[in-house]
Amino acid sequence: MKLQIDPKYDAFREEVRAWLKEALPADMAARTLQCYHTTIEDRRAWSKILAAKGWAGPAWPKQYGGPGWDEWQVMIFEEECYLAGTPMVDEAGFKLCAPVIWTFGTDEQKQRWLPPLLAGDQYWGQGFSEPNAGSDLASLSTRAVRDGDEYVINGTKIWTTDVHYADLIFCLVKTDPEAKQRGISFVIVDAKAPGVTIRPIIDIGEGHSLNEVFLDNVRIPADWLIGEENKGWGYGKLLLDNERAYSAEIPRNKRTLARLKKLAHETGMIEDEGFALRVAEAEADLSALEFMTLRAMAEKAGGTNFPVGSILKIRGSELLQKLGGLQVEALGPYGAVVYPHGATNDMPPGPAIGHGVLADFMYRRAVTIYGGSNEIQRTIIAKSYLEL
Amino acid sequence: MDFALDEMQTMIKDSVARWAEKEYDFETRRKLAVGNGFSEEHWRTFAEMGWLGAGLSEEDGGLGGGAEESAILAEEFGKVLLLEPYLPVAVLATQCLLGTGHAGARELVQAIAAGETRVVLAHEEVKAMGVLSHVSTSAGSDGSINGVKTLVIGAPFASKLIVSARTSGEARDQSGIALYLVAIDAPGVERKDYRLADGTRASEISFRGAKGELIAADGFAALDRGYAHALVNLAAEGVGAMERAMWITRDYIKTRKQFGRTLNEFQVLQHRMADMLTELEMTRSALYRALGQLDTDPAKRRLNLAALKVQLGKSARFVGAQAIQLHGGIGVTEEYSIGHYFKRLTFIDSVYGSGAQHLKILAKAIQAGN
Numbered sequence: 001m002k003l004q005i006d007p008k009y010d011a012f013r014e015e016v017r018a019w020l021k022e023a024l025p026a027d028m029a030a031r032t033l034q035c036y037h038t039t040i041e042d043r044r045a046w047s048k049i050l051a052a053k054g055w056a057g058p059a060w061p062k063q064y065g066g067p068g069w070d071e072w073q074v075m076i077f078e079e080e081c082y083l084a085g086t087p088m089v090d091e092a093g094f095k096l097c098a099p100v101i102w103t104f105g106t107d108e109q110k111q112r113w114l115p116p117l118l119a120g121d122q123y124w125g126q127g128f129s130e131p132n133a134g135s136d137l138a139s140l141s142t143r144a145v146r147d148g149d150e151y152v153i154n155g156t157k158i159w160t161t162d163v164h165y166a167d168l169i170f171c172l173v174k175t176d177p178e179a180k181q182r183g184i185s186f187v188i189v190d191a192k193a194p195g196v197t198i199r200p201i202i203d204i205g206e207g208h209s210l211n212e213v214f215l216d217n218v219r220i221p222a223d224w225l226i227g228e229e230n231k232g233w234g235y236g237k238l239l240l241d242n243e244r245a246y247s248a249e250i251p252r253n254k255r256t257l258a259r260l261k262k263l264a265h266e267t268g269m270i271e272d273e274g275f276a277l278r279v280a281e282a283e284a285d286l287s288a289l290e291f292m293t294l295r296a297m298a299e300k301a302g303g304t305n306f307p308v309g310s311i312l313k314i315r316g317s318e319l320l321q322k323l324g325g326l327q328v329e330a331l332g333p334y335g336a337v338v339y340p341h342g343a344t345n346d347m348p349p350g351p352a353i354g355h356g357v358l359a360d361f362m363y364r365r366a367v368t369i370y371g372g373s374n375e376i377q378r379t380i381i382a383k384s385y386l387e388l
Numbered sequence: 389m390d391f392a393l394d395e396m397q398t399m400i401k402d403s404v405a406r407w408a409e410k411e412y413d414f415e416t417r418r419k420l421a422v423g424n425g426f427s428e429e430h431w432r433t434f435a436e437m438g439w440l441g442a443g444l445s446e447e448d449g450g451l452g453g454g455a456e457e458s459a460i461l462a463e464e465f466g467k468v469l470l471l472e473p474y475l476p477v478a479v480l481a482t483q484c485l486l487g488t489g490h491a492g493a494r495e496l497v498q499a500i501a502a503g504e505t506r507v508v509l510a511h512e513e514v515k516a517m518g519v520l521s522h523v524s525t526s527a528g529s530d531g532s533i534n535g536v537k538t539l540v541i542g543a544p545f546a547s548k549l550i551v552s553a554r555t556s557g558e559a560r561d562q563s564g565i566a567l568y569l570v571a572i573d574a575p576g577v578e579r580k581d582y583r584l585a586d587g588t589r590a591s592e593i594s595f596r597g598a599k600g601e602l603i604a605a606d607g608f609a610a611l612d613r614g615y616a617h618a619l620v621n622l623a624a625e626g627v628g629a630m631e632r633a634m635w636i637t638r639d640y641i642k643t644r645k646q647f648g649r650t651l652n653e654f655q656v657l658q659h660r661m662a663d664m665l666t667e668l669e670m671t672r673s674a675l676y677r678a679l680g681q682l683d684t685d686p687a688k689r690r691l692n693l694a695a696l697k698v699q700l701g702k703s704a705r706f707v708g709a710q711a712i713q714l715h716g717g718i719g720v721t722e723e724y725s726i727g728h729y730f731k732r733l734t735f736i737d738s739v740y741g742s743g744a745q746h747l748k749i750l751a752k753a754i755q756a757g758n
């Protein structure tokens with residue numbers, strides 16, 4: 001065992017930080033740090049800046065246009081991006097769908113979808129969940145039926161984040177209704193195709209990122225199915241496994257903690273001993289979680305042999321909610337004030353740094369629900385490792 | 389001691405419940421919440437039914453009840469997440485006015501109970517941090533008021549304000565706080581209205597040389613009384629909101645199916661709901677305790693109320709959060725009811741001095757040898 005951190009990572013962090021200082025427009029950073037859902041304009045603009053630098057797909061292999069970083073560099077990059085206030089990028093496309101395409105797709109499929117994604121020209125949505133298939137995703141019922149060299153798709157997807165901005169949706173669909181997990185395929189759907197209807201769902205932070213997607217006789221070319229028919233469940237699992245080491249959302253937690261401290265200093269709440277103790281406790285949690293994340297990344301080098309992804313997900317999401325609650329509290333009498341999304345010059349009173357706090361706090365109730373709820377994660381830990 | 393409701397209490401409870409069921413379903417409330425957050429028609433009903441004076445003696449224009457009656461009403465209002473400022477007007481301002489002992493204030497209480505006027509208390513300041521005696525707004529010898537009050541809940545619907553202003557001493561002294569009645573549209577009063585997460589409305593109000601009528605030269609005791617009553621009613625509202633949120637969740641998990649069975653079959657969710665009920669009943673117990681001792685000496689009352697607020701905040705946050713959690717995705721949507729219970733319950737922890745600030749009051753008393 002040798003637990004010292006290689007100094008090359010500090011140098012890398014400096015490099016990223018220096019670049020961000022130059023490349024990230026100040027007004028864009030200010031908007032992001034308010035913590036409302038990112039606007040599509042900011043996303044587009046930032047994706048283009050990243051693409052020009054060659055850093056759009058930090059975790060992508062070199063051969064598909066990635067910078068060739070190791071996992072920890074990827075996390076350092078994300079941390080610095082979060083702290084600096086870069087807009088959210090197309091996570092569904094970059095982190096979830098792209099690895100499936102380059103692992104299981106044909107050369108033609110890779111060529112069709114990876115370059116436009118990397119260039120920031122196309123946006124993706126993730127269409128897995130359905131009204132009756134949430135935690136029990138394998139019970140999904142959207143059907144894809146082969147018709148000549150096309151598939152015809154019918155069904156309803158829900159909670160589809162940002163699909164109202166998307167050009168493409170990657171979906172799990174049933175191609176063999178008799179088999180359960182084995183009858184599922186991984187397909188790409190054109191979000192603008194005839195038969196696709198998108199209904200916005202407003203979240204309790206009064207923001208719009210969620211949607212319900214109705215697929216009514218939507219046709220896709222047969223070669224928009226990735227890999228083999230009826231094998232999509234395995235691809236979907238791979239996609240979720242890929243994200244495992246990142247599931248504590250360390251970069252987001254770090255940014256939220258940094259913002260909490262700033263806020264509490266600005267409002268004077270930090271003078272309150274009891275409050276400061278709770279912030280300190282959260283910070284201690286975060287430092288342990290950060291190291292657990294490193295262990296997860298070193299899984300193959302003996303870092304972990306336990307269900308680390310589930311533990312990271314549980315504690316990372318709970319921490320995020322705790323930090324959000326502390327931010328609301330730090331705002332004192334302004335904690336419950338609704339500040340409308342997007343900049344207006346007629347905002348209710350209260351410090352500007354607090355404008356997006358409530359909306360974010362509300363929306364983040366979801367972090368213990370999505371990505372495999374915390375109840376489901378605990379069951380995984382109990383069953384897979386403790387053999388209960 | 390008797391925990392059963394008497395005839396009049398039962399009548400109050402039933403009549404509010406009936407009204408709420410008919411007039412205050414979730415969709416109606418939702419429209420009101422994104423509209424102006426207030427209905428004159430509802431307020432008229434509250435006055436006609438005697439609800440605005442539920443906790444008042446008959447000579448003060450009430451039904452002859454006390455704090456218990458008011459709390460019973462507040463609990464029912466809590467179940468439907470009432471938007472109208474019942475608590476700020478009919479409890480906080482009303483009890484504060486009564487606490488002044490001023491003749492004109494007493495007449496005003498009757499007018500409030502009759503629904504003829506609405507008065508709210510403008511006391512909270514940004515730097516107060518839960519300290520009730522914090523007043524940096526000042527009043528000169530000519531009675532002109534200068535300063536800023538924040539989070540004045542219900543102010544957009546009020547015609548008069550009770551304003552606390554300092555005539556002597558330091559910002560947190562209990563003595564030297566005077567209370568004035570100021571017309572909402574008086575010269576030198578500037579109001580910025582806004583919406584709170586739970587759909588209620590509040591204002592930040594600045595006073596620049598505004599003139600008011602003095603109703604208490606030394607007003608801390610009246611403020612203390614007002615907030616004591618407001619806090620127990622807030623807890624009652626919280627109990628109502630928690631209870632309704634709990635049953636909504638119970639019904640939901642009994643119908644929602646995943647993995648081939650309804651969610652209520654999963655033991656972890658059963659236990660979670662058992663914890664929700666436990667939290668609810670802990671708060672209800674603390675509420676009853678505080679209600680029964682509302683008229684004891686103020687120092688003792690303060691500690692009872694602090695214990696209540698600590699429990700209330702903890703329970704409200706737990707029940708609200710778990711109610712959403714057990715719903716899954718649908719719980720975080722505006723179009724479904726449970727998220728709105730979460731908002732109200734979160735806000736209940738932060739208003740009138742947060743749970744954390746009240747915990748400090750308790751801790752200080754223990755350090756002082758209590």
Ligand SMILES: Cc1cc2nc3c(=O)[nH]c(=O)nc-3n(C[C@H](O)[C@H](O)[C@H](O)COP(=O)(O)OP(=O)(O)OC[C@H]3O[C@@H](n4cnc5c(N)ncnc54)[C@H](O)[C@@H]3O)c2cc1C
Pocket residue numbers: 125126127128129131133134135136158159160161162210366369370371372373374375376379644646647651654656657713714715716717718720
């Ligand atoms: C903000 C947000 C964004 C999302 N984005 C996307 C997206 O982009 N694409 C997409 O496909 N999906 C997305 N989702 C969907 C998300 O993955 C689901 O919400 C999640 O899988 C839970 O499903 P559900 O909401 O149907 O809840 P349910 O599965 O109905 O669960 C309700 C409750 O029951 C519990 N429960 C369920 N089963 C069990 C069990 N066996 N044992 C114990 N407890 C159990 C759950 O933990 C939860 O508390 C998003 C969801 C949210 C809230």
